[in-house]
Amino acid sequence: MHSKLTLETYNQTTLLSFEITSFIYQFYNDIWNQHKLDKIPLYYDDRIVLYNNKELTANEEIKAEISSALIDIGSGPLIIDTLTCNQSGESNNWDVTAEWKIVLSSKDCNCILGITRFQICNAKIRSEIINFVN
Numbered sequence: 001m002h003s004k005l006t007l008e009t010y011n012q013t014t015l016l017s018f019e020i021t022s023f024i025y026q027f028y029n030d031i032w033n034q035h036k037l038d039k040i041p042l043y044y045d046d047r048i049v050l051y052n053n054k055e056l057t058a059n060e061e062i063k064a065e066i067s068s069a070l071i072d073i074g075s076g077p078l079i080i081d082t083l084t085c086n087q088s089g090e091s092n093n094w095d096v097t098a099e100w101k102i103v104l105s106s107k108d109c110n111c112i113l114g115i116t117r118f119q120i121c122n123a124k125i126r127s128e129i130i131n132f133v134n
Contacts, residue, residue, distance in 0.1 A: 018123045032078045045124040094120040
């Protein structure tokens with residue numbers, strides 16, 4: 001069963017109301033599907049972020065890395081196939097694995113497959129590692 005990104009509204013008013021699946025779906029929708037890179041501060045920690053094994057300390061550095069990836073993978077829609085969320089430690093800390101695909105064309109199921117592993121601390125991404133399957 002494939003789940004497409006939904007346009008759920010993610011409104012984090014307090015950390016007590018943090019909902020991990022909404023956060024991840026809205027993250028992919030905003031950043032990867034709609035390319036709203038101005039929303040990076042909503043999702044990433046403002047201290048050190050480990051992004052594909054690079055330590056980034058500013059939102060502009062994260063924006064540059066994501067922009068580069070968007071150029072490489074094209075503008076096809078990103079669809080989450082499987083999302084696994086495991087709470088770790090405090091109530092707003094999570095280890096998340098998202099298996100996804102980006103459809104390049106409908107002919108012959110031409111798509112890019114990937115797995116992203118996140119570490120979420122206090123409702124912000126601290127680590128994001130992207131692995132391409134094919």
